Amino acid sequence: MRALLVANPKATTTSARTRDVLIHALASDLKLEVVVTEFRGHARDAARRAADDGGIDLVVALGGDGTVNEVVNGLLHDGPAEGLPGIAVVPGGSTNVFARALGLPNDPVEATGALLDALRDGSERTIGLGLVSGTPGTEDEGVPSRWFTFCAGLGFDAGVVGRVEQQRVRGKRSTHALYVRQVMRQFAGERNRRHGTITLSEPGAESLTDLALAIVCNTSPWTFLGNRPVYASPRASFDTALDVLALGRLSPSAVAMSAAQLLMSSPERGPRGKHVASLHDLTDFTLHSQAPLPxxxxxxxxGLRTSATFRGVRRALRVIV
Incomplete structure (x- = not known):
């Protein structure tokens, strides 16, 4: 089998020595080509060339969720189609939500062993993905479409992600403590905007208005705190369309209750309450904000958006697992 390994040298939990060991292990069973990424978008470009090549059977993403997302968008630049290379993931980031949602070990060496076993057994599955694009008739209409594997967000959670990225640019390591600090700072920054500006519109259904944040999930868990899974939308699945968790208020009491429920969430129960909306298996919907939000x-x-249109695409990607 001819395969392309796309490796992110800045992945949080892998060293150059570890990557060499993993490359050697994969090369023992595969006709392996290796691309070490050098810039943002490099993984996407490499995966796109593999999709257009016609001779690559598999693309292996070695890195975190950002690397995986780039590879997926490269493979699906023309949309899902028969004959595209499959994808495999060796987790190397700080959280690795997609890999862990697939049931892969979080340790890259163990995950490589699991991948080789799956290849020998011919084990694979075809999963659904989310696709987000600019909304026609809005200032975001021309924004390029983007595939996502596990989540997207408009509002509060996206603001936290932006703050974390700013800290990483300044040399901070991506740790769970860093995320917790940025959650607190983001909430302090929302002090004067407790009521929401987001509307969720779905064809044939009544719109939800005055939402303060919206988290779109393609699978569950939504994220991890260390080894602890967090279930924003427990029914979300790679086998259905998209789920949404939305909050109507960001008051201290509402946020405290929702945060506690997230920490205690399980595959059977997620956040709930007066200011919480949970929607399951949505195929097409739009989020629109009265003001630009992260x-x-x-x-x-x-960056900031005032609108985004989402589509849940079933059976979009072949995964070796």
């Missing part, structure tokens, strides 16, 4: 996809901050 926007993120798979943990990648994409």
């Amino acid at each position: 926007f993120q996809v798979d943990g990648d901050h994409l």
